[in-house]
Amino acid sequence: MVRTQKKKIRWQRFLPVYLLALPGFIYLIINNYMPMFGIIIAFKDLNFAKGMLASDWCGFDNFAYLFRSKDAWVITRNTVCYNIVFIILGVILGITVAIFLNEIRNKIAVRFYQSVVLIPHLMSWVVVSYLAYALLSTDVGFINQSVLKPLGAGPVSWYTEPGYWPVILTIVHLWKSIGFSCVIYYSSVIGISTDYYEAATIDGANKWQQIRSITLPLLKPTVITLTILNLGRIFASDFGLFYQIPRNSGVLYPTTRTLDVYVYNALMNNNDFAMSSAASVYQAVVGFIFIMIANGVIRKLSAENALF
Amino acid sequence: MINSASDKAVKVLANVCLTFLSICALFPFVLLIIASFTENGVAIAEGYSFTPSKLSLAAYEYLIQEWATIGRGYLMTIIVTTIGTAVGLMMTAMFSYALMVSDLPGHNILTVMVLISMLFNGGIVASYFIYSNVMHIKDTIFALIVPGLMMNAFNIILMRNFFKDSVSKEILESARIDGAGELRIFAQMVLPLSVPILATIGLLQAIGYWNDWTNGLYYLTKRGGSAYYTIQLILNQMNEDIQFLASNSAKLGIAVDTSDMPTTTMRMAIAFIAILPVLIAYPFFQKYFVKGISVGAVKG
Numbered sequence: 001m002v003r004t005q006k007k008k009i010r011w012q013r014f015l016p017v018y019l020l021a022l023p024g025f026i027y028l029i030i031n032n033y034m035p036m037f038g039i040i041i042a043f044k045d046l047n048f049a050k051g052m053l054a055s056d057w058c059g060f061d062n063f064a065y066l067f068r069s070k071d072a073w074v075i076t077r078n079t080v081c082y083n084i085v086f087i088i089l090g091v092i093l094g095i096t097v098a099i100f101l102n103e104i105r106n107k108i109a110v111r112f113y114q115s116v117v118l119i120p121h122l123m124s125w126v127v128v129s130y131l132a133y134a135l136l137s138t139d140v141g142f143i144n145q146s147v148l149k150p151l152g153a154g155p156v157s158w159y160t161e162p163g164y165w166p167v168i169l170t171i172v173h174l175w176k177s178i179g180f181s182c183v184i185y186y187s188s189v190i191g192i193s194t195d196y197y198e199a200a201t202i203d204g205a206n207k208w209q210q211i212r213s214i215t216l217p218l219l220k221p222t223v224i225t226l227t228i229l230n231l232g233r234i235f236a237s238d239f240g241l242f243y244q245i246p247r248n249s250g251v252l253y254p255t256t257r258t259l260d261v262y263v264y265n266a267l268m269n270n271n272d273f274a275m276s277s278a279a280s281v282y283q284a285v286v287g288f289i290f291i292m293i294a295n296g297v298i299r300k301l302s303a304e305n306a307l308f
Numbered sequence: 309m310i311n312s313a314s315d316k317a318v319k320v321l322a323n324v325c326l327t328f329l330s331i332c333a334l335f336p337f338v339l340l341i342i343a344s345f346t347e348n349g350v351a352i353a354e355g356y357s358f359t360p361s362k363l364s365l366a367a368y369e370y371l372i373q374e375w376a377t378i379g380r381g382y383l384m385t386i387i388v389t390t391i392g393t394a395v396g397l398m399m400t401a402m403f404s405y406a407l408m409v410s411d412l413p414g415h416n417i418l419t420v421m422v423l424i425s426m427l428f429n430g431g432i433v434a435s436y437f438i439y440s441n442v443m444h445i446k447d448t449i450f451a452l453i454v455p456g457l458m459m460n461a462f463n464i465i466l467m468r469n470f471f472k473d474s475v476s477k478e479i480l481e482s483a484r485i486d487g488a489g490e491l492r493i494f495a496q497m498v499l500p501l502s503v504p505i506l507a508t509i510g511l512l513q514a515i516g517y518w519n520d521w522t523n524g525l526y527y528l529t530k531r532g533g534s535a536y537y538t539i540q541l542i543l544n545q546m547n548e549d550i551q552f553l554a555s556n557s558a559k560l561g562i563a564v565d566t567s568d569m570p571t572t573t574m575r576m577a578i579a580f581i582a583i584l585p586v587l588i589a590y591p592f593f594q595k596y597f598v599k600g601i602s603v604g605a606v607k608g
Contacts, residue, residue, distance in 0.1 A: 024403025038434030124519035145355025187602035280431030
């Protein structure tokens with residue numbers, strides 16, 4: 001009797017908690033878990049009349065199609081190489097700017113610089129594509145008309161010349177993300193105890209020596225953790241950057257097309273379910289492997305930063 | 309001080325570099341704004357420039373004519389951002405609270421569910437298939453609100469950590485002993501103490517909704533869904549088709565003469581109109597924005 005009453009009280013207490021969790025639970029099921037089972041489309045010869053479950057299985061045929069095309073290699077190479085370049089330059093620039101911010105003692109100036117370099121991060125990729133167009137358009141772009149023309153150089157057709165794009169996309173990426181990464185590194189720079197610097201100053205160390213022997217070594221754990229986390233996402237690409245900035249131009253694909261752009265075009269423009277689902281599952285699975293490796297490494301180095 | 313000369317050099321270098329970076333961050337926006345006020349013929353002849361030989365308001369006059377479409381786009385952006393942020397934030401807070409009740413039966417299942425959603429996803433095509441063929445959200449307002457943006461594991465973890473740090477266990481226990489139900493504890497104790505994290509995550513979510521264009525790209529068709537186009541989607545559509553505004557206004561029953569449309573400068577004018585509210589509001593939420601980013605970094 002006592003026991004059932006206790007149980008009743010327990011449920012009276014927990015039922016509201018379940019109700020609180022319910023909307024989020026349903027959302028996770030719809031948004032995250034149902035698509036995980038949706039992976040089976042990649043192994044099906046999709047027939048819309050039959051629907052997803054009733055369509056015929058086709059094993060790894062879709063993947064065979066994908067990897068037989070030379071696209072698979074190009075999109076993988078682009079995704080991975082851009083990410084590596086972005087990670088390296090992002091760390092170097094982010095830390096440099098964060099250290100510079102830390103050298104400025106005037107609080108208002110720090111806030112001003114921080115806010116201004118963050119403005120690009122606040123904009124959508126569509127807006128950034130308009131800014132890029134204002135600079136790069138062949139006939140009315142600022143660079144062709146106001147920079148190259150006065151120098152006597154002919155107009156460059158930026159949107160049809162794949163060779164320039166690794167540089168353009170890297171600059172645009174850094175332009176948009178530098179504010180974000182410097183805020184992150186700055187918050188760990190200001191976390192360093194001032195005692196170290198005071199002691200170093202008493203010992204006669206100048207600013208350069210302090211940066212070299214105090215700031216940089218103490219930033220190392222943050223840098224390592226963030227870099228490994230970013231390496232874990234090496235198979236993901238920023239769809240907005242690679243879709244909007246080159247204006248989804250086919251001529252530029254050899255140097256601009258990444259996995260996400262490929263999947264989008266195969267799915268929405270070519271209605272090629274086989275190719276797009278294979279590429280999307282390829283990305284999800286390899287991405288998962290990278291995240292697991294990254295997490296394993298971080299758990300060894302600094303357990304408190306690991307995801308689990 | 310022995311080192312004052314070299315220390316001064318560092319300070320000067322820091323200021324010079326940060327000024328240069330600030331200029332780099334801002335100059336494309338300045339170019340965009342000046343371009344939008346340039347006379348269309350001049351823009352075609354001289355290109356977009358900081359010093360056009362003739363200014364004009366023609367682009368904006370034309371945009372006012374097209375207000376039916378643009379105003380609607382703004383309205384949609386505001387509706388989607390408000391509903392999405394409010395519902396998503398509530399959902400995140402409620403779910404995070406459930407994760408904090410550690411003696412809840414099934415607590416571990418909920419935790420693991422969040423964790424797995426961080427590590428693995430079904431990929432874009434599977435999500436697309438589920439949302440369009442199982443949930444049937446194509447060409448509805450849900451297409452802009454539901455997919456991807458409402459709640460994510462990252463925000464749940466931030467929120468739960470904040471709850472744990474700011475609401476002491478003892479207070480919760482004594483409230484339970486005094487007979488307060490979990491709903492009451494959540495609404496009257498946890499939420500009021502968590503205003504900072506609610507503001508931070510809410511802001512990040514609102515920016516996410518305001519800037520989103522990918523959901524519309526996937527789930528709104530040009531024929532059936534253009535009534536739901538937000539300002540970002542109008543911009544995106546105009547990238548493909550500068551006549552879009554006029555053709556859409558015609559669909560809404562407004563006759564527009566497109567023969568003298570100042571297309572070259574109008575692009576820039578509408579982009580400026582799209583970013584103007586963000587630029588105006590930015591100084592007021594700037595502090596929380598910076599905080600949101602650095603809070604997220606602590607638990608990367």
